[in-house]
Amino acid sequence: MVIFYRRLPKFEYIKPESQNMLFEILSDNKNCSVYAGGTDLIPKLKKRLIKPPDVLIDLKGLNELDYIKIEGGTLKIGALSTIYSVATSKIVIEKFNILSQAAKSIAAFQIQNRGTIVGNICNAVPSADSAPALLVLNAKLNIKKKDGSRKVNIDEFFIGPNKTVLDKDEIVTEVEISEVPSSFKGIYYKLSTRGKMDLATVGVAVLLGSDNGRFSDIRIGLGAVAPTPIRAKRAEELLKGEKINKELINNAARIASDESSPIDDHRASATYRKIMVETLVKRAICRLTEVG
Amino acid sequence: MEEINIGDYSLLGKSIPRIDAYEKVTGEAKYAADIELPGMLWCKILRSPLPHAKILNIDISRAKRLTGVKAVCTAKDFKGFRWGWMPITRDEPPLAEDKVRFYGEGVAAVAAIDEETAEEALELIKVDYEELPGVFDPEEALKEGAPVVHDYRPNNISWEFHMDFGDVEKGFKEADLVREDRFATGRVITGFLEPPAAIALWNSSGITIWAAKQSPYFVYRHLAQCFNLPLNKIRVIQPFVGGGFGGTKNDSVAGDFCSVLFSKMTGRPVKFVYKMEEVFLTCRRRHNAIIYNKMGMKKDGTITAMQSRLIADGGAYTAIGPLTMYLTGCISTLPYKLPNFKHDAYRVFTNNPVGAAMRGHGVTHTRFAAEIQMDMMAEELGLDPMEIRLKNAIEAPYETINKVTIFSCGLKDGLLKLKEHPLWKERKKENKDKETISGVGISGVAYLGGARQRGYQSCAAVLRLCEDGTVEYLTGATDAGQGSDTVLTQIVAEELGLSIDHVDIQRVDTAYTPCDAGSYGSRVTALAGEAAMKAAKDLKRQLAEYAAKEWNVSSEDIVFKNNKVYPKHMPDKAIPFRKLAQIACYSGVGAVIIGRGYSQYGIEPYDFEKGIGNAGTAYSFTSQLTRVEVDKETGFTKCTDMIIAHDCGKPLNPGLVESQNQGASVQGLGQAIYEEFVMDRGRTLNANLADYKMPTAVDAPNIEVIHILTDDPKVPYGAKEASEGAIVSSPPSVISAIHDATGIWFKELPVTPEKIALALREKKKE
Amino acid sequence: MEKKEIRFKINGEDTVISIKPNKTLLEMIREDLKLTGTKEACDHGECGACTVLINGVPVNSCLVLAMEAHGKEILTIEGLKQDDRLDPIQEAFIQNTGMQCGFCTPGMIMSTKALLNRNPKPNDDEIKEAIAGNLCRCTGYTKIFESIKDASSKIGGK
């Protein structure tokens, strides 16, 4: 049966004004969904890709979650911070530039103005653009529920396409990123067919710290090439502490490609994606290290 | 305001702002989906989840019982009605009858008090299918034993068309180089932003429907046939139309028939609006085609013969396919001299969505193949791609071997302008960075203006003079966005010496406007324009007689200019046009002043079976330079510049001509490198605007349009064609630019980053 | 599914309306408020035809729930004209033929409005980026760019 729905399914709408109220609802109402910008959730509801919730909970009543701030060197991004505000935040641009690059690469202004970084992560698609950047920044997610909270490293957050470690009664309240040494540099490459308004066929984030011609730290995040966004840890290991040189970079790029496990889909073939991981990892490291 | 001197005119040749611009920038302009009527119901269609299946049973009982549902229908309510372009190809029912032939074909429909209820009701309809083996590739469908899509075409050949002129074998023998290649064009769609929508009302005066149509007189006839009513009981009213580009909005859609039927069943107005995914999955798309092309060339670049075998994916129904097949061949003899030509086109039924017309109809396929093959051969022979075009380009007057007659041709002129353009002269420049390579490509093409189909051809205009000197202009032609309302109004105002705001054009209402063939094949300016010109001359003639009496001069000597009227050489005697209108309207009994005109161009016969004669009234010539930057590792391609030398004859409104070229070339860029439906056994996997990648503002190149002026006697004021040439010229010039950058010839569209990257790796290995 | 009352300002006018929770802002604007200038094309945030400004910020109204309008200021294409005087952006789109079919035009103009409010002197790349979320199938964008540049100079940008 094929029906092209133009209308949303039926649901109740609640906009809690306090976290207490939110967690009350989450803890006793069985079939409910939270949303922030709705840029992922609303289209899914329209297309009936997910079972409609009885209650849709709009997080935007929790004004206290709309912030981007630095506390003791640590960047804190509240769950309601939009993609646009992260992309254009002075602090982010200056100190966590790779995240601003990633945010800028998402869709266009209309979506950036509504969508949130936290929503991007919680939606958990392999191509989420902020994910590779947050992975290399070792972001931590602060998660809360009615009577408790926990902190999860982003590399433990994703468990599969559209799946995270979040329980039904939990929300992510904040993304936390520890200070990155000011000498670190990062690049996010998003490969797509169009110049804008496109999803990544491959996303590559590289964060580099170098010291006296050596890789003092190197982190590689990959998007759209595995069931979840991933870190290319083996490639990182190969480089860490080593002297910066072209051959090593080539080898690391090849290993990063081996670490990816892309699929064929209507956006690109697995073969192409694998090659592109190698190409873009190499390109990013070369550019950051200024190796020819 | 931009202005080009195309003669002694006050309005023509000027980029007058669009007459509908105010309505469009304020949101006042009403499109079909914006219209509501009291008591209106919503119609919604249930569609097939299988590409090929027998329908065993449809149970609508539960849907009918849902509160708010007013009617449910299935194919049997249409009593066997089928529509199609020719009497012998009427094979398409509004809803599937005994079997479904493509994924998403309509099987039942519901009318309910609101759309939400209609959607809910569809969920309650139960359809039992018996799945049949499907066929999804046209070449597979031609094989012995392939599943049969329509019993009346047991070999799955929906239509075939053959041309044979001169002696191709002899031509190939005379050649120094003969090449054979397989080309393929992609699965693309028009991509208008306004989904089809309509609101229908059936009452004692018959059917009234406000429908988003670029050719409203198609649905007018379809509805008369379907509901067995005389034409004067069918009223199609034309709201603003949000883009057409052929195919879907030239034709009827299931929603049109169902909403009318529901209005008949319930006595209430019924509205439907398609979803964009529904458009992508179930509406007309361009045929995708495989072209086996063979060309013979002498050492000096002279083309001696061409032979094409084209296999087009027709999808599940015939639609306008026979005309598509005709157009793939009949224009292949342009714009280069071709002494020997053979063409065999096969339109093949498959279980895919229906292939039909789209801007650049038919010609895009074969011209792409021929242009690229010509470039490939030039390269093999060490000839310059510019020179080879200049060498073979026709010059007017000219008659092709299949008797297409050319009275004006700006191809050489255009090519010579491009040859001197810095983009061409300085094309061996250094590349921007080490990852990016750039290239410049060229193409030269022709397209027909004032196209004709087999039946009713003419366009007409009626002008009604108001006593205050303003004019009501009725035309059956539709402005689907191209700007024809503005140009037609310019013509009427020009002839009457009025300023543009004195003439008010009415959008189509079949109850009042004269019948018209439709807005396709670049025919409106040429043919409706001729009608407008003649109607204005007719009105002027009548008025001149009143004026002549006043001044006692011959009516031929009356001048209409600047909202004034005066006897020749006596401008000091001038009276306002308004005054003359009053005199005329008030003089005696029955002085109702109406000007009438209809088009007569392009009515000589042509041979649809053999491909002989003029399918168009006049022909445009477009040559194009394109520059691209290609990332040699990722294949990411950015088109940076396009220079389009376009011979539309005389640009009556240069701004609108430019806009047509800019829009068409970017649509062509989409076909060349971005757009493609990815299919899996009849299902389209990327039926949305995120994954079907139409170019965005960031992807659009800088576009320069160079007007090449020619003078064609066959069309009014020498205005030929402006909207389709550039969608034909764009893909080959883009692909030729990519070749210039990469050294690789790509023969299948679209050329995506993936294809480029993988091909470059292969090349590196060699 | 109860209707709920919401209050907001649209095009400068205070409005109170009872609305079902599963209505989008786009549906409310077009069907309940009868402001049909805002268009629906893709219904999924992919084309920008439905762009309106909420508190000055451009969003796809097809992805916003009507409920969320509560307490907000909304601007649609109908709200640009002031006492019969067109907005300079509208003037510029007319004079530069920044449209063909006009279906993308309201959204295009609303994105432009947001751009020029934020940045009265955008360069070419900034213009392209600002309307990257607004598809136009007809014009190839050239004349839209020209319209936006002209609008920028009209409002004193340069």
Ligand SMILES: Cc1cc2nc3c(=O)[nH]c(=O)nc-3n(C[C@H](O)[C@H](O)[C@H](O)COP(=O)(O)OP(=O)(O)OC[C@H]3O[C@@H](n4cnc5c(N)ncnc54)[C@H](O)[C@@H]3O)c2cc1C
């Ligand atoms: C046209 C279009 C283009 C797009 N382009 C891109 C692109 O280029 N790159 C890209 O990465 N994405 C893209 N997206 C996807 C989307 O915009 C982003 O993922 C966005 O960041 C989602 O944020 P949101 O606040 O709108 O999420 P929502 O839709 O509000 O939520 C998404 C999911 O996360 C959950 N969620 C949200 N907030 C929380 C929370 N605080 N705690 C727990 N769960 C939560 C929701 O329940 C839901 O399941 C695009 C979407 C559209 C419609």
Ligand code: FES
């Ligand atoms: S209709 Fe909202 S973005 Fe397309």
Ligand code: FES
């Ligand atoms: S003018 Fe038609 S889509 Fe832009």
